[in-house]
Amino acid sequence: MSSDDARPVTPGSLADVIEVLAGRRLAVLTGAGVSTDSGIPDYRGPDSPPRTPMTFQQFMGDEAFRRHYWARNHVGWRHVGRTLPNAGHRALAELERRGVVGGLITQNVDLLHQAAGSRHVIDLHGRYDRVVCLDCGTVISRAELADRLDALNPGFVESVGAVGDVEIAPDADAVIEQTSHFVVAACAVCGGVLKPDIVYFGELVPRERVERAYAMVDAADALLVAGSSLTVQSGLRFVRHAARTGKPVVVVNRGATRGDRYAAVALDGGTSETLTELAQELPAP
Ligand SMILES: [Zn+2]
Numbered sequence: 117m118s119s120d121d122a123r124p125v126t127p128g129s130l131a132d133v134i135e136v137l138a139g140r141r142l143a144v145l146t147g148a149g150v151s152t153d154s155g156i157p158d159y160r161g162p163d164s165p166p167r168t169p170m171t172f173q174q175f176m177g178d179e180a181f182r183r184h185y186w187a188r189n190h191v192g193w194r195h196v197g198r199t200l201p202n203a204g205h206r207a208l209a210e211l212e213r214r215g216v217v218g219g220l221i222t223q224n225v226d227l228l229h230q231a232a233g234s235r236h237v238i239d240l241h242g243r244y245d246r247v248v249c250l251d252c253g254t255v256i257s258r259a260e261l262a263d264r265l266d267a268l269n270p271g272f273v274e275s276v277g278a279v280g281d282v283e284i285a286p287d288a289d290a291v292i293e294q295t296s297h298f299v300v301a302a303c304a305v306c307g308g309v310l311k312p313d314i315v316y317f318g319e320l321v322p323r324e325r326v327e328r329a330y331a332m333v334d335a336a337d338a339l340l341v342a343g344s345s346l347t348v349q350s351g352l353r354f355v356r357h358a359a360r361t362g363k364p365v366v367v368v369n370r371g372a373t374r375g376d377r378y379a380a381v382a383l384d385g386g387t388s389e390t391l392t393e394l395a396q397e398l399p400a401p
């Protein structure tokens with residue numbers, strides 16, 4: 117058994133969670149599981165079909181792949197913008213208002229925490245509503261790019277919409293096959309390659325963002341993980357950091373996670389209902 121294997125932990129109850137977290141100021145780390153009740157599927161959840169995520173290397177290395185990606189994203193991102201925060205998002209915003217939650221680190225790019233009213237949010241993996249130029253670093257809004265892509269591809273979104281059922285992935289990716297004629301926009305400033313401001317597999321989270329997230333954990337008394345299986349190191353490192361610095365970690369997730377072995381309590385359950393109960397039960401520190 118490698119050191120990364122989750123060891124079996126005693127399943128925690130809500131009472132266990134409250135006992136560990138009561139009176140403590142929390143940093144929270146959230147993942148895709150928090151957004152599933154808003155209709156954004158979690159491709160790593162226990163009941164999810166296997167899926168091969170796009171890598172940064174694929175995006176950079178292949179113009180046809182980029183065209184395909186942008187065509188799908190051009191349809192998918194609008195669906196993310198129409199989703200609404202759920203009870204789990206609202207509970208975390210309420211806990212922040214009451215001073216229980218000091219800050220929130222999210223692996224989601226959907227901005228639903230901000231939509232629910234959370235204010236101290238670090239978008240660890242970026243945000244779906246921005247686009248960055250990989251050559252000159254210019255950042256534009258996804259809405260501005262949408263206008264340019266609509267002008268370059270008249271009728272595209274409408275023709276896809278007519279097909280009907282469009283599968284939406286957490287990274288605003290939608291599955292469409294007829295993309296070979298899609299025209300991709302280049303950076304208006306330098307002509308460079310545009311990429312959604314989202315951290316892909318194989319890509320590093322910007323160092324400055326990681327340091328802010330460590331500081332958020334350091335400023336808290338405990339770390340609550342909600343809706344993440346902690347499959348990737350970008351999230352797991354904050355769990356290790358909290359455990360290493362003697363702060364209790366609580367994990368709330370459907371199914372086992374790579375962080376369970378570091379957790380004081382691991383509760384197997386949905387985030388919407390569990391976070392709602394925590395918002396009712398946890399006193400201000
Ligand atoms: Zn540029």
